[in-house]
Amino acid sequence: MKVKILQWHAVASWTWDAHDDACGICRMAFDGCCPDCKMPGDDCPLMWGACNHAFHLHCILKWVNSQSPRPQCPMCRRDWKFRGD
Amino acid sequence: MGENLAMAMADSAASSAFANLSAVTQAWQLYVLRASAMLRLGSSQPSSPPVVDTEFDASVRVLCEQGLASLVVSYFLDALEKAFKQHEVANLWQQLDEYSRLKEDDADDPGKLNEWVQYTLPKVLSEISSAKLAQEESLRMLTRLIYHGTAGQAVEVERFLSQYHTAVSALLLTSAPQHFPEILNLFFKVRLEQFSKAVRQRNRKPPSGGPSGDSEDDASEGSENNNGEDDEMESMRSSHCTSADDMEINENPSENRETKQVDDTDEARDMEGVDFVAVSHLKLNAGAATMQEVAAVAGEEWVGGVSSVICNLRHIGFAALSEEGYASAIYSLLKAKIHAITNKRYEKPVLASVRSWIEAVPLRFLSIILASSGPPSSKSSSLTFPSPLASISIPSTGVDEIVKEGVVRWRLRLHFFAYETLGDMRINELFDIIVDYPESLPAIEDLRQCLTNTRHHAKLVDSFRTALRQRLLTAGAATTDILLQYVSTIKALRTMDPTGVVLEAVGEPIKEYLRGRKDTIRCIVTMLTDDTGGGGMAGLGGVGESLFEELSRGVSSLENVDSDDDAELDGDEAWAAAERWEPDPIEADPSRTSKSRRLMDIISMLVGIYGSKELFVNEYRVMLAEKLLNKSDYDTDRDIRTLELLKLRFGENNMHGCEIMLKDLADSKRINTNIKAAVAAELSQHGLAVPATSSDSVPLAGDAGYRTPTATVGLVDSHSQATFMQTPGSQTGDIASADGDRKLPLDVLEATIISSLFWPPFQAETLKVPAVVEGLLEEYAQRFHTIKAPRKLQWRKNLGTVKLELQFEDRSAQFVVSPMHAAIIMHFENQTRWTATELAEAVGVPVITLRRRIMLWVNQGVLVESHTVKDGDTVYNIVETMGDAGARAGGGAPSTDAALPLLGDEERESAVASMEDQWQQEMNVYESYVIGMLTNFDSLPLDRIHNMLKMFVSDPPYDKTLQQLQGFLGRLVGEEKLEFREGVYRRRQM
Known part of the structure; x- marks a missing residue:
């Protein structure tokens, strides 16, 4: 007998793979969205700092803007730099 | 002396x-x-x-x-x-x-x-x-x-x-x-029946007796005959014509009546105008029906007989007794007529026919009798009408006046009697009427008219409640049936009683009963969102649709209930509204406002069964999730529409999760298209000859929703040089199997990618998919990661659908199954014989699960189940040829039809954990608390446990009811963790 797969409709869930559950600022789940957003995923992405701490983009931007001129990571208090910059 | x-x-x-x-x-x-x-x-x-x-x-x-x-x-x-x-x-x-x-x-x-x-x-x-x-x-x-x-x-x-x-x-x-009244009664009864028969016969043949107005008669009778199927009905309807005819006769001045007749008629008309708004002009002269026209119908002899008997009776002082006699004869005939024409038939309004029959037969009969009773002096007129129903007093100046007054009173009396009889009948049949609801609207309208005259609302409520209890709210009735009947009831009673008071009283038992049923919410949601005329719910399609329509109609009423819209009216409107105000009927429940009663539409009433919309929303989410996961295309148009309507009704926030679910589907579709496009692009870069049509077809397939693989096969086969891209045609399959380690093209894989946080929890189930598919999944995930970095995919391997074709030596068959079924059957490709234990190991599920799931293939005649002799393990063998199947499985014919039903739907548990499962999960948190408590206290009654849980469990706060706790403890007892004796729970001693 041969099995011929005509179509395999699979189901998957996505994750940010942030090695943590919730954003350190808003305490909402990473895979959810920040309090200001309605839609998770592309509309509310994550941002990693050089210290490898991740936050919702909107959360960390707010934080960084309020912390100028020298923003620090809310988790480890090191100077905040976006990863990959 | x-x-x-x-x-x-x-x-x-x-x-x-x-x-x-x-x-x-x-x-x-x-x-x-x-x-x-x-x-x-x-x-x-x-x-x-x-x-x-x-x-x-x-x-x-x-x-x-x-x-x-x-x-x-x-x-x-x-x-x-x-x-x-x-x-x-x-x-x-x-x-x-x-x-x-x-x-x-x-x-x-x-x-x-x-x-x-x-x-x-x-x-x-x-x-x-x-x-x-x-x-x-x-x-x-x-x-x-x-x-x-x-x-x-x-x-x-x-x-x-x-x-x-x-x-x-x-x-x-x-x-x-003692038998004298009986004799009188019998006499009048027979005479009345004779008269009634005479009227009917006369109506049946074209009216020839009328001195004028024949043409009008013919016309109207012709039109009446079109819809009169039944003798009785016809006679009643056409008696309209006779009345019209009579009217013409009466207005003929050649009648031997006093010249003041015209004035009398006017007076009668005024009188009726006051008392009978809805009665047609036809009866305008019925009060003055003359001897002549009755004689024309029933014969002089008949009239003479009746009137002499009446005269004589009156003469010897039996006026009251004779009235009793003819009254009861008329009543019983009227009752019999009503029963005859209304029996179990609800599609036609009968009240009008009954009214015109009253005009045609009893009132004319009475006019004879009343005319024979005269000429009374003014003193004895009170003796002639000992039971005045109406407070109309006309100065009695002559026989005509008396007769007219008598006829008017009798008309009132007979009408009321008709309303009462018909109303009682309809009240008793109300359940059946509502079962036939849209068709039985005329009957409901009749009943409404009866009720406005008799005010028997309380009786209706009682009787209908009893009927409901006996016929609907029983264990044997399906929840959908109950709901359908409830919806019909709501609609019917709305028509009948716009204030909603009756509905409120009647609906309460239904609501209470439905609250006790587990599947109520699920049924309501299904009815609300069911595809029109779709699938297994075909029988309910009509009503499901009407509910869906209901959903699209009544918008935002739920949100506005609390707002005080009186404030929005300006002075004049407010004044007008105040003028219109009417007090609630006396039966109304004073704790509810009439506004809330009126504003509730059907959806709100259904949702209101549970008193809150949260339960409803949650159940909808679960059902939507299930539905979306079982979709193999990404078509969500209808669901989006439903969701928009629900959002209007339940508020955007409540429906947020569902919105994300639908968005996930749309995103999945886009991602899927992108990935496929990327694959195609790579292929063309690699210089592999990909036919233009084929590369086009991939994004197209994504855009235009799901394209059936067979169609793709057709396309590809026409370009024979296409090799890699092909969905497995027979050639590829052969080649692949020759390779041993065959590869599936990424094309066959589609994925629904979900934001798991916003979906209901899934049944956790491990499943090892075959290596081929695993590779495919990995590749897909990899591609997703490249597109959507840094996001990653986590496969829910047990979810989804697989469409596959089994190719045997002598036949082939297509199936749509769950991934687990696919995984199982794919293992038989290389090895035709598996024991249950080995196979369970290979698939990565418990043996019990495997044995349950594999039944699908056994039932389809693909596998044969047998038992090994030595260790009793179950062995499954592939059935390679039909001959085999016939010999060994007793002829389980495999399905080869093209319709491709989604197999195993019944036995497959829903992928999504149901509300009840979720609830049990929640309760499981408390198990350790309870066990701990009972370790310390030895034994505790239910309410102590309840109180202690309330006191100590704060994260998450304990919010269950006593009944829920009791159910949970009962389950623990069932699992032999606790025991329940003498009203207290204790730990079971091992």
Whole structure:
């Protein structure tokens, strides 16, 4: 007998793979969205700092803007730099 | 007696004129003698006028001169009465005595009895009536003799006559045998039936009797006949025409009526205008129906018979009794008619027909009777109508007026009776009426009219509640049926009672019952969102659709209930609203406002069964998730529309999760297209010859939703050089199997990528998919990661659908199954024989699960189940040829149809954890608390456990009810973790 797969409709869930559950600022789940957003995923992405701490983009931007001129990571208090910059 | 009187007279006379004593005595004796002779004579020859002889004359005169006039008259009256009693009354009852004998003899043959009544009653009545007439005449003669020439002669005559009349009536009434009312009743019944039949016959043939207006008649009758299927109905309907006909007759001035008839008619019209708003103009003249036109219908003889009987009855003082007789005959006929035409039929309005029938038959019958009862003096008019229903008083000036007034009162009475009878009937049948709801709307409209007249709402509520309890709210009724009936009930009662009070009272038991059913919410959601006429719910498609329509209609009512919209009205409108205000009906529940009652639409009422929308929303989310996960295309148009409607109703926030779910589907579709496009692009870069059509077809397939693989195969096959891209055609399959480690093209894989946080929890189930598919999944995930970095995919391998084709040596078959089924069957590709244990290991699920799931393939005749001898393990073998299947599985024919049902739907548990499962998960948190408690306290009653949980469990806060806790503890008892004895729970000692 041969099995011929005509179509395999699979189901998957996505994750940010942030090695943590919730954003350190808003305490909402990473895979959810920040309090200001309605839609998770592309509309509310994550941002990693050089210290490898991740936050919702909107959360960390707010934080960084309020912390100028020298923003620090809310988790480890090191100077905040976006990863990959 | 004569001596006594003589003595008394002697005493009185002694003082004044003793000398005349002998003369007076002589005269008295003579008078007595003559009077009794005359009376005897009168009775033997009733028709002859009483003979006035001189001796009698003289003796009376002598007595009068002595001032004994009153004595003379009272003796005469006494004598009359005695004679009447001895001869006439005895004779009358004797003749009628035969009735009871006949009744017993011919109990089963009423015809003979009827005949006898029809013959005898008029005869004996006329006999006794004429006897009475003769006596009256002699009395009148006597009084005339006595009071001759005096001023008060006429008054005296009247006085004595009425005295006589009363005495005779009393005599007759007291001596009447018990069956006399029965006889009367029977008589009128038969006559009425004859008349009714005559009317019907006349209506059936084209009306020829009408002197004018024939053409109009024909036209209207023709149109009536179109929808009259039934004899009765037809006769009722066409009786409209007859009435019209009658009207024409009546307005013909050649009738022998007084010239003031026109005025009378106008008066009658005004009167009716007040009392009957809805009654057509046709009956305008019914009150004045003449003898002639009834005679034209039923024959002169018939009219004569009835009216003479009525006259005679009235004459001998039986007016009340006769009224009772014909009233009960009319009522019973009316009742029978109503029952006959309304029985179990709800598609036609009957009230109008009944009304016109009342006009056509009973009222005309009554007009005869009432006309025969006249001409009453103004005094006796109250006697003719002893039970005035309406407070209309018309100065009675003549027969016509009396008849008209009587007819009006009777009309009121009959209409009320019809309303009551029909209403009661419909109330008793209300359940069936509502079962047929949209078709039975006319019946409901009838009932509404009846109820506005009779105010039997309380009765309706009682009766309908009982019917519901007996017929609907039983364990045997399916929840969907109950819901459907509830919806129909809501709609029907809305029509009937716009205030919603009845509905409120009736709906309460249904709601309460539905609250006790587990699947209520699920059913409501299904009904609300069901695809029109789709799939397994075909039977409910109609109503499901109507609910869906309901959903799209009643928008935002739920949100506005609390807002006070009176405030938005400006002065004039507010004033108008205040003018319109009406108090709630007396039955209304005072704790609810009438506004809330009116604003509730069907959806709100259904959702309101549970009192909150959260439960409903959650269930909808679960069902939506299930539905979306089982989709193999990404088509969500309908769901989006439903969701938009639900959002309007339940508010955006409540529906947020569902919105994300739908967005996930749309995103998945896009990602899928992108990935496929990327693959195609890579392929073309690698220089592999990809036909233009084929590369086009990939993004197209994504855009245009799901393209069936067979279509793709068709496309690809036409370009034979396509190799890698092909969905497995037979060639590729062969090549792949030759490779041993074959590769599936990424094309066959599609994915729904979900934001797991916003979906309901899934049934966690491990599944190892075959390596081929695993590789595919990894590749897909990798591609996703490149597109959507840094996001990653986590496969839920047990979810989704697989469409596959099994190719055997002699046949092939396509199936749509769950991934687990696919994984199972794919293992048989390389190895035709698996034991259950090994296979479970390979698939990565418990043996029990495997054995349950594999039944699908066994049932399809693909696998054969057998048992090994040594260790009892189950062994599955592939059935390679049909011959095999026939021999070993007993001919389980594999399905080869192209329809491709999604197999295993029934036995497959839903992928999404149901609300109940979720609830149990929640409760499981408390297990350790309870066990700990019972370790410390040894034993505890339910409420202590409940209170302690409330006190100690704060994260998440304990919010369960006592009943829920009881259920949970009951489950723990069932699992033998606890035991329950003497009202307390304790740990089970191991």
